[in-house]
Each structure stands twice: as structure tokens, then as C-alpha cells.
Amino acid sequence: MKIKEYYLYWLLLLFFFTGCQRDEYTATDGEGSLRLSIGIKNDLKVVATRALTSEEQAILEKDCKVRIYQREKEDLKLVRKYQGVENVPADILLASGDYQVKVTAGEVVSASFDKKFYEGIKSFTITKEADVKVDVVANVGNTVATVAFAETMNPYFENCTVGVAVKAENGILDFTADDAGKLGYFSVPVACDTLFCTFEATNKLTGAPFVHIDTIPDVVSATLYNLTYEFKESEVEVPDTGGGMINLVVDVTPIGEVETEETIYRRPSVKAEMGGQNLVLTQPAYMKIGDGEDMTVMIKGSTELTQIEIASEQFPDFLGAPTAQQAFDLKNLTTEEEDLLANGGITIDKKEASLGHAMDIKLSASLIRKYTAENGTRSIRFSVTDQRGYQRIVDWQIVASDIAVQTVAIPDDKKYLIWATKATLFGEVLPEREPQSELSFRYRKVGTTEWQTVPAVRNGSVLTAEVTGLKNSDNELFSEYEYQVMEGAMASNVKCQFTTEKTLQLENCGFEEWSGSAPAYIAPSSNDSDIFWDSGNHGSATLGRDVTTSDTNVKHSGKYSAKLTSQKVVTQFAAGNLFTGRYLQTEMTGLKGDGILGWGRPFTSRPIALTGWIRYNSGKVNYADSHIGNNEQDQGYIFIALGDWQEETYTYKGDTYSWKRIVATKVPKLFDHTTENKGTIAHGEQTWMQSTDEDLNGTKMYPFTIRLDYWDEERIPTTIIVVASASKFGDFFAGSTNSVMWLDDLKLIYDESEITE
Structure with a gap:
């Protein structure tokens, strides 16, 4: 913008x-x-x-x-x-x-x-x-908009109209090319602070109708938005494709010096106290059976309050109402309703001096004791609305039990304790109570009936327990579990839930999808949206060669495996390789080409290992450097890393490339997990020092497991990097032209029971 x-x-x-x-x-x-x-x-x-x-x-x-x-x-x-x-x-x-x-x-x-x-x-x-x-x-004080069309639109579109709206059902203002300078005035609610702009026109080149939708978020009142539509020809060279794009330019201008106070427009507040102690109504109140004291609920609004509703499923029984009335609007009570509430233990103070901005609701101790008379959880709802339509709804839970412990939801700052197959459960010992029996947790998948039990660990008033072996059902990426803390055979009235981390897998992990040649894509097409894996094929393709191809002969399952072949391309060595990410550019120096690679794909789960099937033929090194000498045995290499790295950039010939991790072999700007641990969360690798089979012409594949070592278990990753190379030091143009690696059926493992070393 x-x-x-x-x-x-x-x-x-x-x-x-x-x-x-x-x-x-x-x-x-x-x-x-x-x-x-x-x-x-x-x-x-x-x-x-x-x-x-x-x-x-x-x-x-x-x-x-x-x-x-x-x-x-x-x-x-x-x-x-x-x-x-x-x-x-x-x-x-x-x-x-x-x-x-x-x-x-x-x-x-x-x-x-x-x-x-x-x-x-x-x-x-x-x-x-x-x-x-x-x-x-x-x-x-409105949000004001005006629409204009730049001259660059004229060769391509006619009959241009822009519909501007906050919500379609609340009315749309249509602007045409004849409405230059016309102003539209909008009242933007807090809950929908977005302008929706729908451009409709006829394409002059094809005669077809054209529709383009833009959104302008976070719009504010007392502000003028000048909207100008431009047409820009595409600056990106895409083979066999032409055209351009519509660009909406937004100039934002404050209308005048308007002083605002957020507190004028904030939602009403609902506070309470019982027995001289403040209550947090958004949290359950744990009370012993039969306990209860006088309670006052204090409601205030920044503007005049138009509705104050109190509701409870228990009102018909506890208030002695002749009808099954569960809700009362305290701003609009009849005389009969006011008497009914007062006799049942609810009185109101309208705070006349506040001019309708406040009200106190008093609940008697005898009424509260009705809510705690029996073991269980009951609730009272307070719903408050002011004259600007701002609302606050509070459901106050009263938990009556003689048990000394309560279940607690996993804190937001501890969500990292929820993995795909394990989680840490939380509970607490209630104030002024002391458990008399053994403490434990029971848990089960939501929708099932059988509980599993695990002992609780107590640290002061905090109770925890780690549960493992959590399972997803078939075709599920995650599962929902519920749990309760136990004191002996008594279970807390409060149940809490959590959702396991997703058991995400690598896309095209069986290498069944391929397309093109020189370069060959490890994907169903060359579209960026289809590419999860890439390789150095883009660099060698200028000479009609692919270093990474599909193979139907050596495979574990399906039709294909990935075949990574190290070879000589013109005057330099190129290692067979593949990686999660994108080959960005070839940096040429004479006949020598260096790759600029973007490593990593979005990923937010935490596996414990990578498994797969491999066949590796190791050749004698005939392109040496300081990392590996001539006639030494070449080495196959696979590594996996998870991290939350910040995006980095690389500039070549005036073009700047951005990716989570940039690998440029000319610099060389390489990835080293030992020096990148500020962003690295977990890492694992394996090196094959020799061939997996003495029969170099064989087709047998062998399983492998690479465990992940987590350096920081309190962070959730955003990116996954997986790299495989037939020549470990291929980044330095060193290795053997006789080295070949086949890979098939990669799998991320989340449960220890699935690993067979």
C-alpha cells in the first residue's frame, strides 16, 4: 500500500x-x-x-x-x-x-x-x-473514498466500474470513469475494518468481462482513501506468456486533526467480588460443596448501556420462577420480574448518577450456595451491550467439589509441550486444600470411552504428567484428546482438551511425480506451486544434461525412485543432488557455472527421525579439493534440518533473490548447521563412506534412519530442509563421476515405536 x-x-x-x-x-x-x-x-x-x-x-x-x-x-x-x-x-x-x-x-x-x-x-x-x-x-468522521483510473488502463479496458463496500449487504457504492473526484462516505464497524473493492470491466482485446477484487485492510475513520487503478505490463519473463497486472494505488490522507480516545469506544467491563476478594469471571470458581458468600458484579460502559442480560439454566429452579425463564434483561425488567429476582437473591443497583453507564448486580450467599449444593459445574452468563453496539459476554463457571485438585488447560506459553505423539498435562492443587489420596491424570481421545491413566508429578501446587504414544486415527494428521486430574478415584469436574501436532510428511516423498527434461523437474509440472523438491538440473540443463532423474529399475515401491548421478559437465564436476526448495539462478563466470539455491520449505511439525530407502554406489574421487583427495572413496550424504530462520537475500546482476536459506557455491555461501544454530531447532545427518552393495549393478535398496537432535524443544519450526547428494563435497565441486545414489519412500517419523534401527 x-x-x-x-x-x-x-x-x-x-x-x-x-x-x-x-x-x-x-x-x-x-x-x-x-x-x-x-x-x-x-x-x-x-x-x-x-x-x-x-x-x-x-x-x-x-x-x-x-x-x-x-x-x-x-x-x-x-x-x-x-x-x-x-x-x-x-x-x-x-x-x-x-x-x-x-x-x-x-x-x-x-x-x-x-x-x-x-x-x-x-x-x-x-x-x-x-x-x-x-x-x-x-x-x-467517515471513511471517505474516491476512485480514479490511470491512462494506462485505456488500451485494455472499457466500461470500468468499481464497487466499494464495507459489507455487501450494507450497501455498495459504484464508481465509474465519469465519477472522477466523486466522494463516497462509509461507516466502518470495528468488527469489519476492511474496504472491499470490486473492479469490473470489459477486456478490449477479447471482449470478455473481467473482474478483479482488492481488499484494503485496517481502514480508519476520519480518513480519505484516494484509489487509483493502473495497468502494468508484466516485468517477469515467462515463456509463451504475456500480459500484465492491475495495480491498485492507495493514497491515505487524514481528513483533519481528530483527537480520539480508545477508551470511549471500548467494550463494557464486567468485574466481580465475593467476600471482599476479587473474582476473575473468565476463570472457573472452585468452591467446596455447600460454600457461598455474597457476591457483587460491577458492570460499566464507556457509553450508555442498552442491555444487561443475566442468564442461567438453573434460574427456573433456583429463583422459583413460575415459568421456565432462564434469562432476564436487567435494563428492561417488569415489576414482576424485579420482584422475582429479588426474592430469589438477585438485586440490582442502577447507579442513577452514572446516567446509564453502570450497574451493580448483587447475588446473595444463599443463591450461590444453591449452585454449590451438589458436586458439578454450573454457570451464569452476563451479556452487556452499549449504545454503540459494543458487547461483552462472560460465562462464569462455578465448580463445586470436595476434591482438592483441578484440571488446568495447557498454558499458552507451554504449547510447545504438545507434540504429535506426546504431550504434558497440567493440573493444580486448589488453595487451602490438601489431597488425601494418590494424584494422577486420565486421558483419552475425544469421542472414545476408554481412559488411560498416568501418575501426576507435583511441584508445589502445580501438577503435571507427560503422556506418550498418542495415536492418530486412519487418514488423520492430528487428534483431539481430553484429560482430567484425579485424586484417588475422584475426577476433577473440569475437563481440558488439546490437539496434537500434525504428522506432516514431505510432498512427493516417493518420487513418483516427474516432468520435463533438461531440466527434469521432481514435480508434476514446472509451476512453482507444484515444486517441493528441486535439484541442480537447472545448472547442467544448458548442456542437455540432468544430474537427477527418475529410475524404474532401482526402486523400493511404486514406479520410480530418484537417481542422483555425479558427472562432469563441460569442464567442471556436478554432484547428483536433490533438496527441498528451489534452484534460483546459475551464476556464470566464463564456462564455469555456480548455483544459487534456495533451501527449505514451510513446515510446522516436529518429527523425531527421517527414514527411507537408499542404494549408493561410491566411486573413486577424480575431482579433488581440500575436503577430499584423489582416489579416496566418494561419500554419499543426506541431512535434515528444522528451524525458524529469518529470510536472507542474495544479489546477482542486479537481481535480488530471497529464501529462508541461500546456498551460493561461488562465494561459497553454504549451509552449516553448526554455525546456524540461532535459527536451527533440530538437525540430523548420515554419511555413506562406501557403497551399500558390493554388486554395483544390483537393484537392491536398503533402509536408513536419520534421527533428529533437537537443540531447542521450546520453539516450533517454520521451515524444513532436506538435502541429498551422491557426492558429499559437491558444493566444492569435488567427488567422483562414478558415484550414484538412488532414493525412495522417504518418511518422517513421529513415534519412537515406528523406528527400527
């Missing part, structure tokens, strides 16, 4: 209105006086807008709403409200403190070309006996 800010603008009209009557509130000690001037302007930077008419001015003046909030710590409490500028007193008496005044006018609609919403906010401070003057200006 292109962002520019302009500070040149046209101020078309600014009306200031000042009330003439006195404040109706009586002065008290510690108060000061506020003199408030209110302005409304129709002002957009960069785009010239017309002046307000006298009729529009009168409507805005009459309907303007003025709200004054006093700051109390992190809250803003409404203390004054006025309808119409003429009703704002000339002097407003306020207690000493910090305040905000908010002025709104106009209409709030989802999308319109002419209906606008005006808003202005200003902070100020009142001190004792001070006379404070505050000027607040309400400017356009």
Missing part, C-alpha cells in the same frame, strides 16, 4: 456556535467553569468540497449531540449530555479533573454519496475556580 500525507487543504466553511444559558448544575467546592465553543466543518484535505448550505447548517446545529466525559483512571464516565448547540450552557460547572468533550452530528449510514457523519473530540482539564475555554471542531 502506498501512503502519502498532504497538508494542503481548503477550509470551506467553519461555523462556531455558542450557547447562551447557564449550566443547570449547582456549583460546589473544587469546581471550575467550562466555556465551550462548537464548530462543524466540511473539510477534506487535497479534495475540494462544497460549503454547507444554510439548511444543512440549521439541521446540524439542531441535531448536534454534545457529550462530556470525566476520566476516572482508565474509564471515561459520562457527566453531561446536550442535544442541539442552542441547549449548551454558556458556562458549564465541572468538578476538578480531566475531561473529554465529544461532538457528533449528521447521519450514520453504511455507505452513501451524500450522507455524512461529523465527529470532534477534545481533551481538557478543569481546576478549582478556573474559567476554561475549549474549542472543539466536528469534521467529517
